[in-house]
Amino acid sequence: MRGFILHTTLVKEEDLVVTILTKNKILRLYRFYGARHSTINVGFLIDFEEEETSVQINRLRNVMQIGFEFLLDINKMMIWQNFIKLFNEHFFEVEEIDSFYFDLLMDILNNFDRNPKRVLVENYIKLLEFEGRLHNEFECFLCEKPINNRVNLARGYLTACEECIPKKGFEIEKIKTLFNEKKTLLLDEKEIESLYKILMLGI
Numbered sequence: 001m002r003g004f005i006l007h008t009t010l011v012k013e014e015d016l017v018v019t020i021l022t023k024n025k026i027l028r029l030y031r032f033y034g035a036r037h038s039t040i041n042v043g044f045l046i047d048f049e050e051e052e053t054s055v056q057i058n059r060l061r062n063v064m065q066i067g068f069e070f071l072l073d074i075n076k077m078m079i080w081q082n083f084i085k086l087f088n089e090h091f092f093e094v095e096e097i098d099s100f101y102f103d104l105l106m107d108i109l110n111n112f113d114r115n116p117k118r119v120l121v122e123n124y125i126k127l128l129e130f131e132g133r134l135h136n137e138f139e140c141f142l143c144e145k146p147i148n149n150r151v152n153l154a155r156g157y158l159t160a161c162e163e164c165i166p167k168k169g170f171e172i173e174k175i176k177t178l179f180n181e182k183k184t185l186l187l188d189e190k191e192i193e194s195l196y197k198i199l200m201l202g203i
């Protein structure tokens with residue numbers, strides 16, 4: 001089986017409970033410590049086997065890490081791992097999932113080297129749309145008035161007017177293009193940084 005490591009919890013000296021996102025499930029498996037085992041790190045894509053046990057939790061076996069290009073780039077790796085942590089929170093106590101999420105992570109991974117923050121912002125829009133949480137009617141979620149000029153975004157990319165969230169917003173056309181086409185073409189690096197920071201508040 002193949003999956004992304006979302007989280008690890010240390011139990012009993014060196015053993016781990018490992019949370020893995022696979023195509024249709026979030027698995028929580030027990031991994032006994034052993035010197036010959038490959039490294040288990042949050043964000044890693046792995047091939048593995050799930051071994052049934054007589055106790056409550058199945059065992060994680062034969063882990064093989066699948067390499068990707070940015071693995072040795074500390075900055076990119078940190079951005080990736082921080083995003084994966086949000087995913088872990090998103091699936092807290094969830095067991096069954098749609099294959100959308102695994103495919104989304106694969107897409108992100110395959111394009112990550114290009115410009116990690118842009119790729120995350122674009123794919124987050126896809127996630128919001130898939131979950132029916134993309135607010136592309138451009139009404140302020142606080143005062144409910146239509147937004148015509150500049151738009152501010154809150155956690156979850158909720159749209160607000162500049163009166164309700166008093167800080168400099170984004171040009172509405174840029175955000176409309178982002179929401180409708182899932183493309184960040186019109187946004188400069190500073191704007192991407194702002195969008196990334198909002199994303200990091202939680203998905």
Ligand SMILES: [Zn+2]
Nearest residue numbers: 140143161164
């Ligand atoms: Zn408002």
